[in-house]
Amino acid sequence: MNEKSLKHFYIPDDQSLYLLSHQDAKKIKDWFALCKKQLNKLGYKQVELIGKGAFGFAFAGISGLGEERVFKFSKITLPQHIQDRLEDEAYMQGKLVHNLIPEVIAFQKIKRQSILAMARAPGVDLEQFSLRHGPLPIKSIIKIIQMLCEVLIKLRQFKSDGERKPIVHGDIKPSNLVWDATNESIMLIDWGSSVFAQVDENGQYIGSNVMDLMSGDLQETNARLGDVYFIGNDQLNGKLSSPRFDEQGLASTIYALASGQSSRFGRKIITPSSLGLPKQLADCLEAMMSDDDETRRRGGDYMFANYQHLSRIVVQTDNIKEQICLLPTWINQEIKDIETVVYSSRKSFLRGQYGFDESNLHYLDDAQFERYYKNYLQGMGENEKAFISAVSRLGKYPVVGGLAIKWQDNGIYVDSSLKLYNPELQHSFDRSVDNMITLARAIPGSGVFKSCMFNAKNTLHVERKNENEKFIAQVPLSIPYEMSKVSIVEDESRMHSYFEDGEDPDELLKLPEPILSRIHQLNAIHHTGCIIFEALPTHLKIHNYYTLLDHSKQKIFNSLLQELLQFIDLIDGLGISGFMKLPYKDTRFFDFQAALPDRFAPRNPYQNSTNPT
Ligand SMILES: Nc1ncnc2c1ncn2[C@@H]1O[C@H](COP(=O)(O)OP(=O)(O)OP(=O)(O)O)[C@@H](O)[C@H]1O
Numbered sequence: 001m002n003e004k005s006l007k008h009f010y011i012p013d014d015q016s017l018y019l020l021s022h023q024d025a026k027k028i029k030d031w032f033a034l035c036k037k038q039l040n041k042l043g044y045k046q047v048e049l050i051g052k053g054a055f056g057f058a059f060a061g062i063s064g065l066g067e068e069r070v071f072k073f074s075k076i077t078l079p080q081h082i083q084d085r086l087e088d089e090a091y092m093q094g095k096l097v098h099n100l101i102p103e104v105i106a107f108q109k110i111k112r113q114s115i116l117a118m119a120r121a122p123g124v125d126l127e128q129f130s131l132r133h134g135p136l137p138i139k140s141i142i143k144i145i146q147m148l149c150e151v152l153i154k155l156r157q158f159k160s161d162g163e164r165k166p167i168v169h170g171d172i173k174p175s176n177l178v179w180d181a182t183n184e185s186i187m188l189i190d191w192g193s194s195v196f197a198q199v200d201e202n203g204q205y206i207g208s209n210v211m212d213l214m215s216g217d218l219q220e221t222n223a224r225l226g227d228v229y230f231i232g233n234d235q236l237n238g239k240l241s242s243p244r245f246d247e248q249g250l251a252s253t254i255y256a257l258a259s260g261q262s263s264r265f266g267r268k269i270i271t272p273s274s275l276g277l278p279k280q281l282a283d284c285l286e287a288m289m290s291d292d293d294e295t296r297r298r299g300g301d302y303m304f305a306n307y308q309h310l311s312r313i314v315v316q317t318d319n320i321k322e323q324i325c326l327l328p329t330w331i332n333q334e335i336k337d338i339e340t341v342v343y344s345s346r347k348s349f350l351r352g353q354y355g356f357d358e359s360n361l362h363y364l365d366d367a368q369f370e371r372y373y374k375n376y377l378q379g380m381g382e383n384e385k386a387f388i389s390a391v392s393r394l395g396k397y398p399v400v401g402g403l404a405i406k407w408q409d410n411g412i413y414v415d416s417s418l419k420l421y422n423p424e425l426q427h428s429f430d431r432s433v434d435n436m437i438t439l440a441r442a443i444p445g446s447g448v449f450k451s452c453m454f455n456a457k458n459t460l461h462v463e464r465k466n467e468n469e470k471f472i473a474q475v476p477l478s479i480p481y482e483m484s485k486v487s488i489v490e491d492e493s494r495m496h497s498y499f500e501d502g503e504d505p506d507e508l509l510k511l512p513e514p515i516l517s518r519i520h521q522l523n524a525i526h527h528t529g530c531i532i533f534e535a536l537p538t539h540l541k542i543h544n545y546y547t548l549l550d551h552s553k554q555k556i557f558n559s560l561l562q563e564l565l566q567f568i569d570l571i572d573g574l575g576i577s578g579f580m581k582l583p584y585k586d587t588r589f590f591d592f593q594a595a596l597p598d599r600f601a602p603r604n605p606y607q608n609s610t611n612p613t
Pocket residue numbers: 050051052053054055056057058070072102118119120121122124125171175176178189190191192
């Protein structure tokens with residue numbers, strides 16, 4: 001890993017608009033306004049932004065006739081050939097007429113801007129739904145499987161000019177399934193990775209004549225990357241495109257939804273067999289996500305042969321267990337609109353011994369790969385990726401706080417402070433915290449991982465023209481802080497320090513002495529919080545969150561916080577430097593555990609009770 005990539009070590013998965021430079025944020029806001037204006041001009045009402053992905057943004061609006069529409073705009077900052085993909089997407093989606101696929105209304109190019117208009121799928125996407133509700137009940141899981149299998153069969157049977165031409169969606173994942181909870185129905189969206197399959201589910205070249213077979217086209221994959229958190233290894237490793245790719249997407253999606261996770265990586269720790277699913281279904285998912293090619297194929301075949309019978313499984317108890325969260329979580333009774341961003345440090349030990357997988361390189365030109373690369377997942381094993389993905393999921397809730405995990409010989413020691421600003425999300429949030437701990441317990445070795453969750457809306461920004469200039473604030477800056485409900489005088493023995501684990505070897509920015517000395521002085525005052533300085537060539541961001549616990553020290557606390565801002569012009573060099581202080585030490589210990597034990601839904605739910613019939 002070279003120095004350049006280390007400097008960007010902290011890049012969060014999804015740059016919040018609040019973390020962009022003033023100019024970039026303005027550009028995006030102006031562009032949103034322009035899109036809205038254009039859509040209004042075309043007669044669409046109630047235009048709103050509903051989603052953003054790696055390639056662009058999606059707006060919703062209502063036509064003059066009252067039909068709900070979605071408009072996908074490609075990001076004009078992406079290279080032209082990547083933007084052109086929206087046209088391919090419209091072409092593929094337009095070929096499919098099915099009640100579980102939104103109908104394409106039009107594809108338009110206005111100057112460099114491409115727009116795809118389609119019917120709006122009712123409901124919310126399943127990633128959002130999973131964040132609201134946590135692991136889904138078996139009944140919903142079975143519904144989703146059945147509908148997804150139906151769509152995938154339709155794709156396998158697709159014909160053009162009388163010839164079989166199976167289509168691969170290539171990016172099946174929760175956020176690409178819109179769930180209408182009232183009618184318990186899904187729609188499959190985002191056809192940006194779809195292609196005509198090169199081989200069928202049995203590995204036979206598709207309907208090609210001898211000339212096609214001899215041409216180079218069938219030596220090289222036409223597959224697109226899809227989301228690396230969900231696609232199977234064949235797609236990731238550039239095998240010829242096949243309907244089997246979507247079986248992997250199906251299995252990963254179902255697994256993620258049943259476990260309340262945002263990726264497939266944790267499947268060897270939080271196994272499908274541990275989720276309280278009916279055994280038949282759990283076995284099928286285990287097989288579909290197996291490392292062995294033949295087992296995977298058999299699992300997929302079993303799924304397609306049996307999905308219609310799944311609804312016959314009688315489920316009395318559900319898979320969802322109400323349980324106390326493994327870590328203490330604080331719930332703010334009022335909903336507060338905060339935009340959480342997670343910054344993690346000390347990830348190097350998680351990267352451990354795994355080398356960079358060169359086989360991924362043919363996707364270098366892909367926006368999804370960017371995302372993968374920037375998340376620094378490469379070089380990590382599946383379990384470590386699962387853990388990082390679980391920490392990122394915590395940042396999708398309105399939460400502030402911190403997390404320090406130490407792996408030692410006998411198990412893991414966890415200090416945390418997690419405050420959730422929406423009581424309705426508690427169940428889901430608690431299950432995500434549990435998953436994160438379960439995944440951490442399965443990682444061997446010794447090391448430290450730290451993570452800070454802050455509200456990006458409070459980040460302070462200072463800009464400069466170039467790296468040689470000083471950072472000088474153009475407007476008065478101030479670091480905000482909250483006061484705890486009651487004043488708590490500190491207990492020395494439980495005090496957590498900003499300097500607990502020494503300097504972070506992954507952080508490159510050296511802060512000037514006057515700032516460091518203020519942080520040292522703050523450390524002696526009973527409070528919780530974090531401060532992260534992120535120095536970029538033309539932009540300094542100061543991420544922060546603070547809660548003062550010892551109210552008697554308010555005056556000095558406030559002046560230290562504001563004083564340290566006077567020295568930002570002394571900041572020299574680029575990189576990150578962050579400090580986190582938890583309210584106190586309440587270390588939880590968990591021993592190592594390679595995987596969760598098996599847990600299935602009871603086979604015959606009426607076995608031990610009076611038969612209702
Ligand atoms: N037809 C639709 N009906 C309802 N919601 C939609 C529709 N199309 C897109 N969305 C919403 O917009 C979000 C982004 O759309 P989409 O996934 O197509 O974009 P993308 O840029 O390809 O995203 P990604 O990088 O996540 O694959 C979706 O997750 C969904 O919430």
